[in-house]
Amino acid sequence: xxxxxxxxxxxxxxxxxxxxxxxxxxxxxxxxxxxxxxxxxxxxxxxxxxxxxxxxxxxxxxxxxxxxxxxxxxxxxxxxxxxxxxxxxxxxxxxxxxxxxxxxxxxxxxxxxxxxxxxxxxxxxxxxxxxxxxxxxxxxxxxxxxxxxxxxxxxxxxxxxxxxxxxxxxxxxxxxxxxxxxxxxxxxxxxxxxxxxxxxxxxxxxxxxxxxxxxxxxxxxxxxxxxxxxxxxxxxxxxxxxxxxxxxxxxxxxxxxxxxxxxxxxxxxxxxxxxxxxxxxxxxxxxxxxxxxxxxxxxxxxxxxxxxxxxxxxxxxxxxxxxxxxxxxxxxxxxxxxxxxxxxxxxxxxxxxxxxxxxxxxxxxxxxxxxxxxxxxxxxxxxxxxxxxxxxxxxxxxxxxxxxxxxxxxxxxxxxxxxxxxxxxxxxxxxxxxxxxxxxxxxxxxxxxxxxxxxxxxxxxxxxxxxxxxxxxxxxxxxxxxxxxxxxxxxxxxxxxxxxxxxxxxxxxxxxxxxxxxxxxxxxxxxxxxxxxxxxxxxxxxxxxxxxxxxxxxxxxxxxxxxxxxxxxxxxxxxxxxxxxxxxxxxxxxxxxxxxxxxxxxxxxxxxxxxxxxxxxxxxxxxxxxxxxxxxxxxxxxxxxxxxxxxxxxxxxxxxxxxxxxxxxxxxxxxxxxxxxxxxxxxxxxxxxxxxx
Numbered sequence: 166x167x168x169x170x171x172x173x174x175x176x177x178x179x180x181x182x183x184x185x186x187x188x189x190x191x192x193x194x195x196x197x198x199x200x201x202x203x204x205x206x207x208x209x210x211x212x213x214x215x216x217x218x219x220x221x222x223x224x225x226x227x228x229x230x231x232x233x234x235x236x237x238x239x240x241x242x243x244x245x246x247x248x249x250x251x252x253x254x255x256x257x258x259x260x261x262x263x264x265x266x267x268x269x270x271x272x273x274x275x276x277x278x279x280x281x282x283x284x285x286x287x288x289x290x291x292x293x294x295x296x297x298x299x300x301x302x303x304x305x306x307x308x309x310x311x312x313x314x315x316x317x318x319x320x321x322x323x324x325x326x327x328x329x330x331x332x333x334x335x336x337x338x339x340x341x342x343x344x345x346x347x348x349x350x351x352x353x354x355x356x357x358x359x360x361x362x363x364x365x366x367x368x369x370x371x372x373x374x375x376x377x378x379x380x381x382x383x384x385x386x387x388x389x390x391x392x393x394x395x396x397x398x399x400x401x402x403x404x405x406x407x408x409x410x411x412x413x414x415x416x417x418x419x420x421x422x423x424x425x426x427x428x429x430x431x432x433x434x435x436x437x438x439x440x441x442x443x444x445x446x447x448x449x450x451x452x453x454x455x456x457x458x459x460x461x462x463x464x465x466x467x468x469x470x471x472x473x474x475x476x477x478x479x480x481x482x483x484x485x486x487x488x489x490x491x492x493x494x495x496x497x498x499x500x501x502x503x504x505x506x507x508x509x510x511x512x513x514x515x516x517x518x519x520x521x522x523x524x525x526x527x528x529x530x531x532x533x534x535x536x537x538x539x540x541x542x543x544x545x546x547x548x549x550x551x552x553x554x555x556x557x558x559x560x561x562x563x564x565x566x567x568x569x570x571x572x573x574x575x576x577x578x579x580x581x582x583x584x585x586x587x588x589x590x591x592x593x594x595x596x597x598x599x600x601x602x603x604x605x606x607x608x609x610x611x612x613x614x615x616x617x618x619x620x621x622x623x624x625x626x627x628x629x630x631x632x633x634x635x636x637x638x639x640x641x642x643x644x645x646x647x648x649x650x651x652x653x654x655x656x657x658x659x660x661x662x663x664x665x666x667x668x669x670x671x672x673x674x675x676x677x678x679x680x681x682x683x684x685x686x687x688x689x690x691x692x693x694x695x696x697x698x699x700x701x702x703x704x705x706x707x708x709x710x711x712x713x714x715x716x717x718x719x720x721x722x723x724x725x726x727x728x729x730x731x732x733x734x735x736x737x738x739x740x741x742x743x744x745x746x747x748x749x750x751x752x753x754x755x756x757x758x759x760x761x762x763x764x765x766x767x768x769x770x771x772x773x774x775x776x777x778x779x780x781x782x783x784x785x786x787x788x789x790x791x792x793x794x795x796x797x798x799x800x801x802x803x804x805x806x807x808x809x810x811x812x813x814x815x816x817x818x819x820x821x822x823x824x825x826x827x828x829x830x831x832x833x834x835x836x837x838x839x840x841x842x843x844x845x846x847x848x849x850x851x852x853x854x855x856x857x858x
């Protein structure tokens with residue numbers, strides 16, 4: 166080992182000491198193979214130091230030979246003696262006291278066409294000095310570089326070593342490029358040969374490279390002719406997979422398992438493109454068109470290991486989702502009993518909203534993920550006996566530098582449980598994530614949904630299981646561009662699964678600016694708005710929608726009245742669901758706000774057509790001693806029949822909402838309802854001045 170032109174370490178080891186301890190070890194070496202120790206042909210003999218206890222079975226032997234002559238072969242053999250008889254290594258070892266190098270005889274290579282024609286190989290040459298050829302020499306090496314052997318090129322001879330026969334000073338290694346359907350972006354790739362240690366020295370250059378240039382092609386229209394895999398050249402009209410600048414049209418079922426080249430454009434019609442692998446991306450310079458009956462989806466669901474294995478990821482300039490077009494990853498998140506928010510037993514899965522408790526089961530796991538940058542799949546529910554739990558929703562990520570036109574559906578719903586009948590129970594899965602980044606958003610009739618799945622009913626039909634929590638939707642845009650456009654007529658749904666023993670909690674909605682919703686919100690918004698602390702409007706109408714603003718100190722200001730209508734629900738503040746004594750189904754809902762919300766309305770606050778309004782009180786303290794939340798209305802607070810105002814007090818401190826209005830009208834069937842909305846119970850005693858122990 167450590168061979169140079171003038172020195173080397175001569176290594177060996179003790180195979181067996183025999184029947185008596187070894188007393189002497191020596192190495193015989195020289196520029197001629199002297200064969201046995203009695204031949205007298207060895208140039209040098211060196212005895213290794215050590216006593217009889219040193220030389221045990223398996224012991225390593227080494228001696229540094231110096232003052233060698235460059236480019237000569239040297240030979241050595243170990244010899245040992247004990248009190249019974251001598252022992253001799255079974256064969257002679259030789260090495261070259263000289264250097265081996267690698268040169269690039271032909272540095273340029275070119276990838277062939279898809280049919281294999283036009284390949285231009287490169288060449289590397291391994292050399293030793295012409296005077297050092299009297300014995301065969303095996304040279305070892307490793308392959309490296311940005312191209313992958315067997316995928317982007319082949320070598321001849323194959324392997325990671327080559328033997329130079331006696332009398333031969335050099336040999337060539339051919340690097341032949343092959344058509345690589347996974348090649349994208351870069352215009353060239355490299356193949357490096359790096360010399361490895363052996364019975365020789367390593368000179369300069371110790372490594373060298375062949376550069377493979379990409380197949381020269383002309384971008385054009387590339388249309389699927391059959392179903393198959395994206396990288397299968399046979400399914401494309403150009404006879405090759407789509408490359409940079411191609412205008413791609415998908416008319417058949419295609420599976421995409423890696424990031425595409427940056428395409429000129431992409432259109433899908435009456436077909437499905439399925440994404441597999443987390444890092445797979447559809448990348449397009451200009452426009453993505455998902456026409457009616459066109460669908461983008463991903464494989465799934467998946468387990469905890471490997472987690473988050475599939476999603477739909479699109480990077481483009483503009484994207485258009487036509488009516489009837491879909492980006493659908495429903496049920497393609499975590500599978501049954503998997504995910505960070507998995508439901509235990511028959512409870513629903515959690516994500517942005519908590520799943521709900523199932524029959525005879527623990528309360529579901531906590532929520533997780535980012536409401537501003539949602540990239541997590543929904544967690545699945547648990548199950549019991551023959552029940553089949555609902556899987557979570559998948560992940561959609563769209564990064565568009567231009568306009569997003571949404572007239573179709575983006576969906577990442579959690580799955581309704583699979584039932585099971587008899588004694589089989591199961592919960593629903595949680596909704597997944599949709600994250601859209603664009604310059605501006607337009608559309609009519611389009612839907613974003615990350616709703617949770619519904620829990621199961623057992624065989625008797627009498628008990629309902631826990632439903633899944635809602636997922637996360639985030640839409641980022643430029644306020645300068647968006648502010649001059651009409652309000653998109655779209656739906657944003659992060660519902661929790663319902664019904665259920667308790668319905669799943671709503672998920673989260675996040676927009677760069679609340680002006681995206683406008684001031685007339687009709688049947689299109691369902692979710693919580695974390696991170697929003699101030700919302701100022703003129704005349705606000707909320708109809709058949711469900712909106713919650715959970716942040717401490719949230720303030721809603723309306724300059725020209727607020728109307729809640731058509732089975733709508735508006736909640737200011739955050740409520741907590743807990744079971745302090747761990748009693749089955751003994752859940753308490755109460756406010757735990759630190760700073761109370763404020764609703765300031767110039768004009769009237771009107772509830773009609775089964776609308777509800779909930780406000781959560783915060784702790785009262787020295788800074789806010791009088792009330793925990795404030796509703797200020799300069800004119801009338803009108804509560805029509807079947808409409809309810811729910812004021813929740815702080816469950817520990819008792820801070821409550823204060824309503825300050827000019828006129829109050831509560832119609833027959835309308836109500837203020839604060840039942841069970843005061844101090845709560847604890848495992849030790851009830852809170853409040855009259856709490857029991």
